[in-house]
Amino acid sequence: MKYLHLIWAALFRRKTRTFLTLVSILTAFLLFGMLDGVRTSFANVGKSAAGAKRLQTGSKLSFIETLPQSLQARIAQVPGAEDVAYANWFGGAYQDPHNQVFSFAVSPNYIDIYPEVDVTPAERKAFDRTRTGVLVGDVLAAKYHWKVGDKLPLQSNIYPNRDGSKNWSFDIVGIIRATRPDDKQFLQGAVLMHWKYFDESNPYNRGRVGWYVTSVADAGQSDRVARAIDALSANSDHETKTMTEQAAMASWVKQMGDIGFIVVSIMGAVFFTLLLLTGNTMAQAVRERTSELAVLKTIGFSSRAVLALVLAESVLLVLLGGVIGLGLAALLGPIMSAGSGGMLNMPPVGAASWALGVGLMIAIGLLVGVLPAWRAMRLNIVDALAGR
Amino acid sequence: MGNLIEIRDLAKVYTRGKQKVEVLHHINLDIAEGDFLALMGPSGSGKTTLLNLIGGLDTATAGSIGVGGQRIDQLGAGALAKWRAANVGFVFQFYNLMPMLSAQRNVELPLLLTKLSSSERRQRASIALQLVGLADRASHKPSELSGGQQQRVAIARAIVSDPTLLVCDEPTGDLDRQSAEDVLALLRTLNREHGKTIVMVTHDPKAAEYANHTLHLDKGTLVEQAVA
Numbered sequence A: 001m002k003y004l005h006l007i008w009a010a011l012f013r014r015k016t017r018t019f020l021t022l023v024s025i026l027t028a029f030l031l032f033g034m035l036d037g038v039r040t041s042f043a044n045v046g047k048s049a050a051g052a053k054r055l056q057t058g059s060k061l062s063f064i065e066t067l068p069q070s071l072q073a074r075i076a077q078v079p080g081a082e083d084v085a086y087a088n089w090f091g092g093a094y095q096d097p098h099n100q101v102f103s104f105a106v107s108p109n110y111i112d113i114y115p116e117v118d119v120t121p122a123e124r125k126a127f128d129r130t131r132t133g134v135l136v137g138d139v140l141a142a143k144y145h146w147k148v149g150d151k152l153p154l155q156s157n158i159y160p161n162r163d164g165s166k167n168w169s170f171d172i173v174g175i176i177r178a179t180r181p182d183d184k185q186f187l188q189g190a191v192l193m194h195w196k197y198f199d200e201s202n203p204y205n206r207g208r209v210g211w212y213v214t215s216v217a218d219a220g221q222s223d224r225v226a227r228a229i230d231a232l233s234a235n236s237d238h239e240t241k242t243m244t245e246q247a248a249m250a251s252w253v254k255q256m257g258d259i260g261f262i263v264v265s266i267m268g269a270v271f272f273t274l275l276l277l278t279g280n281t282m283a284q285a286v287r288e289r290t291s292e293l294a295v296l297k298t299i300g301f302s303s304r305a306v307l308a309l310v311l312a313e314s315v316l317l318v319l320l321g322g323v324i325g326l327g328l329a330a331l332l333g334p335i336m337s338a339g340s341g342g343m344l345n346m347p348p349v350g351a352a353s354w355a356l357g358v359g360l361m362i363a364i365g366l367l368v369g370v371l372p373a374w375r376a377m378r379l380n381i382v383d384a385l386a387g388r
Numbered sequence B: 001m002g003n004l005i006e007i008r009d010l011a012k013v014y015t016r017g018k019q020k021v022e023v024l025h026h027i028n029l030d031i032a033e034g035d036f037l038a039l040m041g042p043s044g045s046g047k048t049t050l051l052n053l054i055g056g057l058d059t060a061t062a063g064s065i066g067v068g069g070q071r072i073d074q075l076g077a078g079a080l081a082k083w084r085a086a087n088v089g090f091v092f093q094f095y096n097l098m099p100m101l102s103a104q105r106n107v108e109l110p111l112l113l114t115k116l117s118s119s120e121r122r123q124r125a126s127i128a129l130q131l132v133g134l135a136d137r138a139s140h141k142p143s144e145l146s147g148g149q150q151q152r153v154a155i156a157r158a159i160v161s162d163p164t165l166l167v168c169d170e171p172t173g174d175l176d177r178q179s180a181e182d183v184l185a186l187l188r189t190l191n192r193e194h195g196k197t198i199v200m201v202t203h204d205p206k207a208a209e210y211a212n213h214t215l216h217l218d219k220g221t222l223v224e225q226a227v228a
């Protein structure tokens, strides 16, 4: 620690150059902070404990095929199955066809199967009582300034209403919130309406449901229950495919393209550039300090001490820029999310990102410092003092 | 008083590619403790080379160097660095101060290698700066000081860890007459009042007059002058 002023002074010997290098490091880690959050949130999709205890059952043929509503009672009979809900895709848009909202027609118990989100008991009761009632996610409600008691007109891009138009009208009876306040759940951006109202109002559905969601008591039993559910419809005209929510999400993420790979590729390119840039800065910094380093050795600093000083300088440089950059990412993420009114959902810079980021900073600092430090260590005092 | 430095049959050969240059041949030299010795000689005669060997910055090709009873030609690089820190102060022609550090911090530099606390380091550096007459410039950076002042800071740095030996390579080579005299007077005080043994390389006969006696090097060989 007593050498800190020495390292600090060396770092800011060339203020402009150090500043510019710091800005590049900062930018790289700002980007890292934002992208790594995206990467980890994709990697964590469906990894919730509740997700392992929920089975999704859809048509084996294609996700557009629907299933008979009568299947609910039979699934409920499968040993290990706790609660069975079902849902239909509604495909709603608000005001403008471009304002798509996640909207599903669901069985009344659908919301109960998702312990990650909650509505107040009063709102839950109101939903049961109100045929045209909908539960809306708090994120969505905040975006469009909806509140309980409002009428909610939605256009379906698939289903006509009984009057033949695609305009539907609902009543907002409750707000869906995350059970853990800092959590982000996709149902916070969704609209849930009654399947019964949907089914009765549109002439084409006739008792069909899009998919079933079954909660199981024991995640370890999920596979067995899933097979049992699929066995119910084997060799029928509506064969099913049942997966845990985790598995379903994972296959969806695969289809979206490997976000993690893309992020890693981008960051790889950024860090490679950073390596060259910072490496050059450090090499210059040490080269122009040759005589100063020689003086340190003359005074009695060991070669190893000089090596350590240069390495510390390099690590400090990257840490300084990197921590500011990551800090900025942590600060800007929520501001950008808030400013976008829910359109953009920047994940916060989590502890894992910080740990990985700081680890990267130290690694880059060492990597970039090792060659100049080695040179400083091997420096011949007599030659350096004579300017040779 | 006994000899602080005893040099026997010292030779230094530099190898540049296949070419060998013998810079010093068969140097025999005793320097008494408390002496102030001036080394003169033409450019390229090997003065700096000899001084660097005495100060433990360079290693001899043949022969022996004893300083205070310690055979420094037998020390490895690490031990030599420790030995330098404890026993030698260096003063160079171009001061070689750290440009980013204040005079105070520059003087403290050698003390970082000791076990002294930061307040003790600060105190000793202040005393050394007082000794060279620059107590009021402690917070100045080298660029805010004149050449003579910078050289005095360098001398403060050289003496702050209280070494027995000071080696100075053309300490006044870059200074005007007045500053040079200040620096030389300071060196004489350090020699007379504080008992430092000083070996100083110089081109300037006037500077050499401050020393107790002068030795001449010519083409790598010592030529003792008659004492004036």
Ligand SMILES: Nc1ncnc2c1ncn2[C@@H]1O[C@H](COP(=O)(O)OP(=O)(O)OP(=O)(O)O)[C@@H](O)[C@H]1O
Pocket: A382, A383, B014, B015, B016, B021, B023, B041, B042, B043, B044, B045, B046, B047, B048, B049, B050
């Ligand atoms: N590291 C080295 N490699 C090769 N030759 C060297 C090296 N150091 C010194 N020399 C040579 O040794 C000779 C003596 O050099 P030295 O620096 O000791 O001279 P000097 O007497 O101090 O000269 P000056 O008065 O110009 O400072 C010179 O010819 C120089 O070129």
Ligand SMILES: [Mg+2]
Pocket: B047, B048, B049, B169
């Ligand atoms: Mg010389």
